[in-house]
Amino acid sequence: MNEEELRKLCAEKALEYIKDGSVIGLGAGRNISCLIELLSKTIEKNNLKVRVVTPSDNTKNSCIKNGIEVLPICFVEEVDVAFDGCGEVDENFYASKGGGGVFTKEKLIASMAKDYILLIDEQKYKKQLSVIYPISLEVVKDSLAYVSKMVRNLGGEPIVRTSNNKDGYLVTDDNNFILDIKFNVVEDFKKLNDDLNDIVGVVGTSLFIREVTKLMMATEDGVKVISKN
Incomplete structure (x- = not known):
């Protein structure tokens, strides 16, 4: 088929x-x-x-x-x-x-x-789950630098998502930014999800x-x- x-x-x-x-x-x-x-x-x-x-x-x-x-x-x-x-x-x-x-x-x-x-x-x-896809975070705008720092402390490489439709960063319907994070290795996705959610400024993660x-x-x-x- x-x-x-x-x-x-x-x-x-x-x-x-x-x-x-x-x-x-x-x-x-x-x-x-x-x-x-x-x-x-x-x-x-x-x-x-x-x-x-x-x-x-x-x-x-x-x-x-x-x-x-x-x-x-x-x-x-x-x-x-x-x-x-x-x-x-x-x-x-x-x-x-x-x-x-x-x-x-x-x-x-x-x-x-x-x-x-x-x-x-x-x-x-x-x-x-693999690390082929980035893990995405929706973050409050003012928290961008702080969340990026905390993500790097967890071993991730954050990149702010941009938009093809306009110049600059992509903004969600709720006026937030999205960080796409690359991890080379993740041993425990549940723990990582909890750690990411614990960062002040993170609205939500793309891990279900x-x-x-x-x-x-x-x-x-x-x-x-x-x-x-």
Whole structure:
């Protein structure tokens, strides 16, 4: 099967977890785009009532275009099920994200969700997270120099993320900066996540240590669902 067929299989499996009346969380990426298309058809066919929260402008616009109601995150207390992608995830259900720069809000939605499910292909499933991808931090602007210093004390090499759309540093929707940190070796990702979160000025990290409950993995043999518990 090609990537598109695997993506569709994964999205079809995800639909089984979406019930009438649900509030669902959606991240971003090609798997989520495929899920939106199938969800729109299912809503129309079965007259379902489904509402979405998302940190992604692209996902929000796609939902609206496909006739799916989108709610502001700030008005939602709980999410029935949330779906997202990732850079990597390991056997401990530790996931690395951050490429899109909205990981703080992604983590908020993940924490609000009764079930937080990652849609992945089997190449992203590792025995243990690697250091291939930088670990990203959203930081308060005034803390930039201080956080950078503390990150270097932890063995990281911080780089402030810039934007292709304008001159200067990228600024998040909440008016913060993003630091992308390269580590050569990480022995304990949970401890590192705790250490980074303890730095004053850090709003959030791109490491998801507690949030993931299930993995929905597309393989050549079909879709495999792996539950944390």
